Amino acid sequence: MKILAIGAHFDDVELGCGGSLLKHRDKGDEIYIIVVTNSGYTSATKGLYRKAEEAKSEGEKSAKFLGAKLICCDKEPITLVATEKLVLEIEEIVSRINPDRVYTHQPNDFHADHAVVGYVSMRACRKCDEVLLYRSNWYIMGNSQEDNYYVNISEYIDKKVELLRLFESEMKNVNYSWIDFVKKQNSSDGAKVNVSYAETFRIAKMFWK
Numbered sequence: 293m294k295i296l297a298i299g300a301h302f303d304d305v306e307l308g309c310g311g312s313l314l315k316h317r318d319k320g321d322e323i324y325i326i327v328v329t330n331s332g333y334t335s336a337t338k339g340l341y342r343k344a345e346e347a348k349s350e351g352e353k354s355a356k357f358l359g360a361k362l363i364c365c366d367k368e369p370i371t372l373v374a375t376e377k378l379v380l381e382i383e384e385i386v387s388r389i390n391p392d393r394v395y396t397h398q399p400n401d402f403h404a405d406h407a408v409v410g411y412v413s414m415r416a417c418r419k420c421d422e423v424l425l426y427r428s429n430w431y432i433m434g435n436s437q438e439d440n441y442y443v444n445i446s447e448y449i450d451k452k453v454e455l456l457r458l459f460e461s462e463m464k465n466v467n468y469s470w471i472d473f474v475k476k477q478n479s480s481d482g483a484k485v486n487v488s489y490a491e492t493f494r495i496a497k498m499f500w501k
Contacts, residue, residue, distance in 0.1 A: 293321045296391035296420075297360075298382070298413045299428065300405040301331040301369060302351035303459040307474060308426030309395045311445030311452045311491050313358050323360035324389050326382065327351055328409050329369040346461040353458045374408045383416035393422040398494060403429055414496060421501065424493035439492035442481065446488040449478060 295316045297305040305313065305325055316323055331351075332344030348364060355362035363385060367378075386394075394417045397410035406428065417423050424441055445452065456471050457463065463470065475489075482490040 293319075293392040294324070294389060295321050296324045296326065296386065296389055296394045296417075298326045298328070298394065298396040298409060298417075300328050300372070300397060300403070300409040302327050302347040302354075303331075303456070303462055304397070304406070304428040305395065305426075306354055306452070306455050306459070307470065308397075308428040309424075309443075309491055309493070310455045311448040311478070311489070312395070312443045313360070314448040314451050314455070315443065315445065317359050323358055324363065324391065325351075325355055325358070325360045326363045326365065326385060328365045328378075328382070328412075329367045329372060329405060330364070331369060333369055342461050342465065347459075350459045350461060354455055357455055357458065369405050372405045372408045374411050378408075379412050379415045382412055386413075386416050386420065391417075391420060393424065394420050395424050395426055395493070398425040398427060401427065401429070420497070421499040423496040424498075425496050426491070426493050439481075439494050441493040441495050441498075442485045443491045443493070444482070444485070444487045444489075445478065445491050446482065449475065449489040452478075 297309055299305040330344040331347035332342055334341040396413040397406040399407055399410035401407045453471055478489040481492045482488050
């Protein structure tokens with residue numbers, strides 16, 4: 293299978309579907325990752341920052357860990373807007389890859405960049421057979437109870453943590469709290485289907501040929 297994961301920032305796909313991507317890797321699937329922004333930012337209110345070059349370097353390490361091909365669109369974060377031009381740009385990449393399955397953001401994510409990429413990629417991937425929507429943050433959202441596709445990642449949780457730790461520039465900003473939160477979330481989701489850890493998705497489209 294050809295697998296495509298689309299994220300707004302470096303670390304989004306790893307947070308939302310890193311365990312599933314590791315599982316695809318071990319199955320021998322071909323993995324592609326599109327990161328739409330350069331992921332650099334400065335927060336005046338929180339005194340945080342992330343250098344774009346650091347974020348990209350970490351993303352490249354993650355792609356190597358996953359055995360994935362990384363494609364960076366290098367858009368500016370925070371000011372990202374859903375335009376037809378961006379849809380066509382992503383669609384052109386998707387058409388070249390021709391993936392069997394796509395993982396992307398949920399369009400109603402509370403993070404504006406995530407929501408834009410979710411909307412744009414849903415448009416760009418309209419001809420794809422399988423599209424699954426992931427969450428890369430866990431703010432309360434209207435879709436929080438609608439995930440209906442579960443992936444058992446019990447044997448991959450330690451590798452997923454190792455994957456997340458590659459994003460040192462961002463993990464330092466949150467004092468590595470995301471790792472503990474993700475493990476607890478994946479554990480809670482796993483309990484719903486009687487496994488130790490699971491990632492959950494909302495099916496946008498699934499077509500059994």
